[in-house]
Amino acid sequence: MNPASLLWRQFKMEWTLYSRDRGAMFWTFLFPVLMLLGFGVIFRGSDAPKMPVVWVQPAITQVKDQAMLDALAQFPSKLEAMTPAEAEAKWQKGETAVQLEPTPDGFRMKVNSYLIAQGQMTAQVVQQAFLMSQAKLGGQPLPKLIPVSVESPGHAHETNYAAFLLPGLLGLNLMSMGLFAVGMVIVSYREKGKFRRLAVTPLPKWVFLLGQIMHRLTVVLLQSAVLILVGAFAFHIHNQGSYFLLSLVMALGTACFMALGFALTSFAETSETYGAISNLVFFPLMFLSGVYFTLDAAPKWLQTAVVVLPLSPFLKALRAVFNDGAGLQGQMLGLGIVAAWTLIFFGIAVKRFRWA
DSSP, X not given: OOHHHHHHHHHHHHHHHHHTOHHHHXXXXXXXXXXXXXXXXXXOOSSOOOEEEEEEOOSSOOHHHHHHHHHHTTTTEEEEEEOHHHHHHHHHXXXXXXXXXXXXXXXXXXXXXXXXXXXXXXXXXHHHHHHHHHHHHTTOOOOOOOOOOOOOTTOSSOOOHHHHHHHHHXXXXXXXXXXXXXXXXHHHHHHTTHHHHHHTSSSOHHHHHHHHHHHHHHHHHHHHHHHHHHHHHHHOOOOOSOHHHHHHHHHHHHHHHHHHHHHHHTTOSSHHHHHHHHHHHHHHHHHHTTSSSXXXXXXXXXXXXXXXXXXXXXXXXXXXXXXXXXXXXXXXXXXXXXXXXXXXXXXXXXXXXXXO
Protein backbone atom coordinates (compact mmCIF):
# COMPACT_ATOMS: atom_id res chain seq x y z
CA MET A 1 0.00 0.00 0.00
CA ASN A 2 1.41 3.41 -0.92
CA PRO A 3 2.24 5.94 1.85
CA ALA A 4 -0.56 8.35 0.89
CA SER A 5 -3.17 5.61 1.27
CA LEU A 6 -1.69 4.58 4.62
CA LEU A 7 -1.78 8.16 5.83
CA TRP A 8 -5.42 8.56 4.76
CA ARG A 9 -6.43 5.37 6.55
CA GLN A 10 -4.58 6.43 9.69
CA PHE A 11 -6.28 9.83 9.56
CA LYS A 12 -9.75 8.25 9.21
CA MET A 13 -9.02 5.84 12.05
CA GLU A 14 -8.02 8.71 14.36
CA TRP A 15 -11.29 10.49 13.60
CA THR A 16 -13.30 7.31 14.10
CA LEU A 17 -11.76 6.67 17.53
CA TYR A 18 -12.14 10.33 18.50
CA SER A 19 -15.79 10.59 17.45
CA ARG A 20 -16.68 7.56 19.59
CA ASP A 21 -15.44 9.35 22.71
CA ARG A 22 -18.50 11.35 23.74
CA GLY A 23 -16.67 13.07 26.56
CA ALA A 24 -13.95 14.32 24.24
CA MET A 25 -16.55 15.53 21.72
CA PHE A 26 -18.43 17.42 24.45
CA TRP A 27 -15.38 19.19 25.87
CA THR A 28 -13.97 19.89 22.42
CA PHE A 29 -17.00 21.28 20.62
CA LEU A 30 -19.98 21.83 22.92
CA PHE A 31 -18.36 23.15 26.10
CA PRO A 32 -16.66 26.19 24.44
CA VAL A 33 -19.96 27.05 22.75
CA LEU A 34 -21.82 26.86 26.07
CA MET A 35 -19.17 29.09 27.68
CA LEU A 36 -19.51 31.66 24.90
CA LEU A 37 -23.32 31.62 25.02
CA GLY A 38 -23.48 31.65 28.82
CA PHE A 39 -21.04 34.48 29.49
CA GLY A 40 -22.09 36.31 26.34
CA VAL A 41 -25.72 36.45 27.46
CA ILE A 42 -24.87 37.37 31.05
CA PHE A 43 -22.58 40.22 29.99
CA ARG A 44 -24.31 41.00 26.71
CA GLY A 45 -24.61 44.76 27.05
CA SER A 46 -21.79 46.82 25.61
CA ASP A 47 -22.53 49.71 27.98
CA ALA A 48 -20.96 49.85 31.40
CA PRO A 49 -23.14 48.15 34.02
CA LYS A 50 -24.94 50.41 36.46
CA MET A 51 -23.53 50.54 39.97
CA PRO A 52 -26.08 49.65 42.67
CA VAL A 53 -26.47 52.03 45.60
CA VAL A 54 -28.84 51.41 48.50
CA TRP A 55 -30.55 54.71 49.37
CA VAL A 56 -31.86 54.82 52.92
CA GLN A 57 -35.07 56.82 52.74
CA PRO A 58 -35.24 59.68 55.27
CA ALA A 59 -38.41 60.50 57.17
CA ILE A 60 -38.55 63.84 55.35
CA THR A 61 -36.84 64.44 52.00
CA GLN A 62 -34.92 67.71 52.19
CA VAL A 63 -33.68 69.90 49.34
CA LYS A 64 -30.15 68.52 49.68
CA ASP A 65 -31.50 64.96 49.40
CA GLN A 66 -33.36 65.70 46.18
CA ALA A 67 -30.31 67.46 44.76
CA MET A 68 -28.24 64.36 45.52
CA LEU A 69 -30.79 62.09 43.84
CA ASP A 70 -30.86 64.33 40.76
CA ALA A 71 -27.06 64.27 40.56
CA LEU A 72 -26.86 60.49 40.93
CA ALA A 73 -29.34 60.10 38.07
CA GLN A 74 -26.70 61.54 35.71
CA PHE A 75 -24.23 58.77 36.53
CA PRO A 76 -24.39 55.01 35.78
CA SER A 77 -25.85 54.27 39.19
CA LYS A 78 -28.85 52.18 40.16
CA LEU A 79 -30.60 53.39 43.30
CA GLU A 80 -32.54 51.00 45.52
CA ALA A 81 -34.67 53.03 47.91
CA MET A 82 -35.29 51.24 51.21
CA THR A 83 -36.44 51.94 54.72
CA PRO A 84 -33.75 51.88 57.42
CA ALA A 85 -34.91 48.42 58.56
CA GLU A 86 -34.85 47.01 55.01
CA ALA A 87 -31.44 48.52 54.34
CA GLU A 88 -30.01 47.05 57.55
CA ALA A 89 -31.39 43.59 56.75
CA LYS A 90 -29.86 43.72 53.25
CA TRP A 91 -26.55 44.92 54.69
CA GLN A 92 -26.37 42.08 57.19
CA LYS A 93 -26.89 39.57 54.37
CA GLY A 94 -23.78 40.96 52.68
CA GLU A 95 -25.72 41.92 49.53
CA THR A 96 -24.99 45.65 49.62
CA ALA A 97 -21.82 47.12 48.12
CA VAL A 98 -22.55 50.78 48.98
CA GLN A 99 -25.19 52.24 51.28
CA LEU A 100 -25.97 55.96 51.27
CA GLU A 101 -27.96 57.47 54.13
CA PRO A 102 -29.04 61.11 54.49
CA THR A 103 -28.25 62.75 57.82
CA PRO A 104 -29.43 66.12 59.23
CA ASP A 105 -26.18 67.83 58.16
CA GLY A 106 -25.22 65.79 55.10
CA PHE A 107 -24.84 62.11 54.19
CA ARG A 108 -23.24 58.97 55.55
CA MET A 109 -21.88 56.29 53.20
CA LYS A 110 -20.86 52.71 54.02
CA VAL A 111 -18.78 50.47 51.76
CA ASN A 112 -18.91 46.69 52.18
CA SER A 113 -15.40 45.39 52.90
CA TYR A 114 -16.27 42.06 51.27
CA LEU A 115 -17.19 43.84 48.01
CA ILE A 116 -14.41 46.39 48.18
CA ALA A 117 -13.54 46.47 44.46
CA GLN A 118 -17.10 47.20 43.37
CA GLY A 119 -17.75 49.37 46.41
CA GLN A 120 -14.76 51.67 45.89
CA MET A 121 -15.72 52.42 42.28
CA THR A 122 -19.33 53.08 43.29
CA ALA A 123 -18.21 55.29 46.20
CA GLN A 124 -16.20 57.46 43.79
CA VAL A 125 -19.31 57.94 41.65
CA VAL A 126 -21.32 58.91 44.74
CA GLN A 127 -18.64 61.42 45.76
CA GLN A 128 -18.74 63.02 42.30
CA ALA A 129 -22.53 63.20 42.47
CA PHE A 130 -22.24 64.85 45.88
CA LEU A 131 -19.93 67.55 44.51
CA MET A 132 -22.40 68.23 41.69
CA SER A 133 -25.29 68.51 44.14
CA GLN A 134 -23.31 70.96 46.29
CA ALA A 135 -22.56 73.08 43.25
CA LYS A 136 -26.24 73.14 42.37
CA LEU A 137 -27.27 74.09 45.91
CA GLY A 138 -24.63 76.84 45.95
CA GLY A 139 -25.99 78.39 42.77
CA GLN A 140 -22.87 77.53 40.78
CA PRO A 141 -23.03 76.31 37.15
CA LEU A 142 -23.06 72.52 36.98
CA PRO A 143 -19.94 70.95 35.46
CA LYS A 144 -20.47 69.05 32.21
CA LEU A 145 -19.71 65.35 32.22
CA ILE A 146 -17.19 63.99 29.73
CA PRO A 147 -18.94 61.89 27.04
CA VAL A 148 -18.02 58.22 27.31
CA SER A 149 -17.97 55.71 24.47
CA VAL A 150 -17.34 51.98 24.78
CA GLU A 151 -15.20 50.60 21.96
CA SER A 152 -12.41 48.16 21.26
CA PRO A 153 -8.75 49.24 21.56
CA GLY A 154 -8.45 49.38 17.76
CA HIS A 155 -11.56 51.59 17.42
CA ALA A 156 -12.92 49.17 14.81
CA HIS A 157 -16.36 48.83 16.34
CA GLU A 158 -18.16 48.99 19.62
CA THR A 159 -17.58 45.74 21.40
CA ASN A 160 -19.00 43.66 24.22
CA TYR A 161 -17.73 40.95 26.49
CA ALA A 162 -18.64 38.18 24.04
CA ALA A 163 -16.32 39.76 21.45
CA PHE A 164 -13.53 39.81 24.03
CA LEU A 165 -14.25 36.24 25.13
CA LEU A 166 -14.43 34.57 21.71
CA PRO A 167 -10.71 34.91 20.81
CA GLY A 168 -9.88 33.87 24.36
CA LEU A 169 -11.81 30.65 23.90
CA LEU A 170 -10.10 30.06 20.56
CA GLY A 171 -6.72 30.29 22.27
CA LEU A 172 -7.86 28.18 25.20
CA ASN A 173 -9.02 25.47 22.80
CA LEU A 174 -5.61 25.37 21.14
CA MET A 175 -3.88 25.02 24.49
CA SER A 176 -6.33 22.32 25.61
CA MET A 177 -5.74 20.44 22.38
CA GLY A 178 -1.98 20.49 22.86
CA LEU A 179 -1.99 19.56 26.52
CA PHE A 180 -4.78 17.01 26.65
CA ALA A 181 -5.65 15.71 23.18
CA VAL A 182 -1.98 15.44 22.18
CA GLY A 183 0.00 15.03 25.39
CA MET A 184 -2.43 12.75 27.22
CA VAL A 185 -2.79 10.45 24.19
CA ILE A 186 0.97 10.10 23.78
CA VAL A 187 1.47 9.21 27.45
CA SER A 188 -1.47 6.79 27.38
CA TYR A 189 -0.13 5.04 24.27
CA ARG A 190 3.32 4.75 25.81
CA GLU A 191 1.95 3.54 29.15
CA LYS A 192 -0.17 0.83 27.51
CA GLY A 193 2.66 -0.36 25.29
CA LYS A 194 1.00 0.65 22.03
CA PHE A 195 4.20 2.25 20.75
CA ARG A 196 6.15 -0.96 21.31
CA ARG A 197 3.55 -2.92 19.37
CA LEU A 198 3.55 -0.25 16.68
CA ALA A 199 7.29 -0.71 16.22
CA VAL A 200 6.81 -4.29 14.95
CA THR A 201 4.03 -3.45 12.49
CA PRO A 202 4.49 -2.39 8.84
CA LEU A 203 3.03 1.05 9.65
CA PRO A 204 5.80 3.68 9.41
CA LYS A 205 6.18 5.84 12.50
CA TRP A 206 5.98 9.02 10.46
CA VAL A 207 2.56 7.96 9.13
CA PHE A 208 1.30 7.44 12.66
CA LEU A 209 2.63 10.79 13.91
CA LEU A 210 1.51 12.74 10.85
CA GLY A 211 -1.94 11.16 11.10
CA GLN A 212 -2.13 12.34 14.70
CA ILE A 213 -1.09 15.87 13.74
CA MET A 214 -3.52 16.05 10.80
CA HIS A 215 -6.37 14.89 13.01
CA ARG A 216 -5.60 17.51 15.66
CA LEU A 217 -5.34 20.24 13.05
CA THR A 218 -8.74 19.42 11.57
CA VAL A 219 -10.25 19.37 15.07
CA VAL A 220 -8.80 22.85 15.66
CA LEU A 221 -10.25 24.10 12.38
CA LEU A 222 -13.70 22.73 13.20
CA GLN A 223 -13.55 24.10 16.77
CA SER A 224 -12.65 27.55 15.51
CA ALA A 225 -15.28 27.51 12.76
CA VAL A 226 -18.03 26.47 15.19
CA LEU A 227 -17.14 29.21 17.69
CA ILE A 228 -16.88 31.90 15.01
CA LEU A 229 -20.24 30.89 13.51
CA VAL A 230 -21.94 30.86 16.92
CA GLY A 231 -20.45 34.27 17.68
CA ALA A 232 -21.71 35.62 14.36
CA PHE A 233 -25.28 34.29 14.70
CA ALA A 234 -25.77 34.76 18.45
CA PHE A 235 -23.90 38.04 19.09
CA HIS A 236 -23.19 39.46 15.60
CA ILE A 237 -19.45 39.13 16.20
CA HIS A 238 -17.37 39.01 13.04
CA ASN A 239 -13.70 38.87 12.23
CA GLN A 240 -12.68 42.49 11.65
CA GLY A 241 -9.34 41.65 10.10
CA SER A 242 -7.75 39.46 7.49
CA TYR A 243 -8.59 35.77 7.62
CA PHE A 244 -5.11 35.11 6.24
CA LEU A 245 -3.46 36.87 9.19
CA LEU A 246 -5.88 35.20 11.58
CA SER A 247 -4.89 31.82 10.12
CA LEU A 248 -1.19 32.64 10.50
CA VAL A 249 -1.63 33.52 14.18
CA MET A 250 -3.73 30.40 14.76
CA ALA A 251 -1.14 28.22 12.99
CA LEU A 252 1.64 29.59 15.21
CA GLY A 253 -0.46 28.98 18.33
CA THR A 254 -1.29 25.45 17.21
CA ALA A 255 2.38 24.65 16.67
CA CYS A 256 3.32 26.17 20.03
CA PHE A 257 0.80 24.30 22.14
CA MET A 258 1.19 21.00 20.31
CA ALA A 259 4.94 21.27 20.94
CA LEU A 260 4.15 22.04 24.59
CA GLY A 261 2.06 18.87 24.83
CA PHE A 262 4.82 16.75 23.28
CA ALA A 263 7.43 18.33 25.58
CA LEU A 264 5.45 17.66 28.76
CA THR A 265 4.98 13.99 27.85
CA SER A 266 8.70 13.45 28.38
CA PHE A 267 8.34 14.26 32.09
CA ALA A 268 5.56 11.75 32.84
CA GLU A 269 5.60 7.97 33.08
CA THR A 270 1.88 7.51 33.68
CA SER A 271 -1.36 9.21 32.72
CA GLU A 272 -1.94 10.23 36.34
CA THR A 273 1.42 11.97 36.52
CA TYR A 274 0.84 13.70 33.20
CA GLY A 275 -2.61 14.85 34.36
CA ALA A 276 -1.03 16.57 37.36
CA ILE A 277 1.74 18.16 35.27
CA SER A 278 -0.58 19.36 32.52
CA ASN A 279 -3.06 20.87 34.99
CA LEU A 280 -0.18 22.60 36.75
CA VAL A 281 0.55 24.31 33.43
CA PHE A 282 -3.02 24.69 32.15
CA PHE A 283 -4.75 26.48 35.02
CA PRO A 284 -2.17 29.25 35.66
CA LEU A 285 -2.02 29.99 31.93
CA MET A 286 -5.82 30.00 31.67
CA PHE A 287 -6.39 32.37 34.59
CA LEU A 288 -3.37 34.67 34.12
CA SER A 289 -3.28 35.09 30.35
CA GLY A 290 -6.49 37.01 29.75
CA VAL A 291 -8.82 34.29 28.51
CA TYR A 292 -11.83 35.47 30.54
CA PHE A 293 -10.68 38.83 31.93
CA THR A 294 -7.77 41.24 31.86
CA LEU A 295 -5.26 41.69 34.67
CA ASP A 296 -5.36 45.48 34.72
CA ALA A 297 -6.18 45.43 38.46
CA ALA A 298 -3.37 42.95 39.27
CA PRO A 299 0.04 43.99 40.64
CA LYS A 300 2.39 45.44 38.03
CA TRP A 301 4.94 42.64 38.45
CA LEU A 302 2.29 40.04 37.64
CA GLN A 303 1.12 41.92 34.54
CA THR A 304 4.74 42.04 33.35
CA ALA A 305 5.41 38.38 34.16
CA VAL A 306 2.49 36.98 32.16
CA VAL A 307 3.61 38.83 29.02
CA VAL A 308 6.48 36.35 28.62
CA LEU A 309 4.16 33.34 28.87
CA PRO A 310 3.05 31.88 25.53
CA LEU A 311 -0.73 32.23 25.84
CA SER A 312 -0.88 35.92 26.80
CA PRO A 313 0.90 37.42 23.75
CA PHE A 314 -0.86 34.91 21.51
CA LEU A 315 -4.30 36.09 22.70
CA LYS A 316 -3.24 39.72 22.35
CA ALA A 317 -2.29 39.16 18.70
CA LEU A 318 -5.44 37.12 18.08
CA ARG A 319 -7.68 39.86 19.50
CA ALA A 320 -5.82 42.55 17.57
CA VAL A 321 -6.63 40.82 14.28
CA PHE A 322 -10.08 39.46 15.10
CA ASN A 323 -11.56 42.34 17.12
CA ASP A 324 -9.72 45.37 15.74
CA GLY A 325 -8.81 44.44 12.17
CA ALA A 326 -5.18 45.23 12.90
CA GLY A 327 -2.12 43.96 11.11
CA LEU A 328 0.75 42.18 12.78
CA GLN A 329 3.18 45.12 12.85
CA GLY A 330 2.42 45.96 16.45
CA GLN A 331 2.36 42.32 17.54
CA MET A 332 5.77 41.19 16.31
CA LEU A 333 7.35 41.16 19.79
CA GLY A 334 4.52 39.05 21.22
CA LEU A 335 4.53 36.68 18.25
CA GLY A 336 8.30 36.42 18.59
CA ILE A 337 7.81 35.31 22.20
CA VAL A 338 5.32 32.65 21.06
CA ALA A 339 7.73 31.50 18.33
CA ALA A 340 10.58 31.31 20.86
CA TRP A 341 8.47 29.16 23.17
CA THR A 342 7.59 26.94 20.22
CA LEU A 343 11.28 26.33 19.50
CA ILE A 344 11.99 25.69 23.18
CA PHE A 345 9.13 23.21 23.54
CA PHE A 346 10.03 21.49 20.27
CA GLY A 347 13.66 21.22 21.33
CA ILE A 348 12.71 19.65 24.65
CA ALA A 349 10.32 17.25 22.90
CA VAL A 350 12.96 16.13 20.38
CA LYS A 351 15.67 15.74 23.00
CA ARG A 352 13.60 13.84 25.55
CA PHE A 353 10.97 12.05 23.44
CA ARG A 354 10.98 8.27 23.57
CA TRP A 355 8.69 5.58 22.18
CA ALA A 356 8.75 3.31 25.21
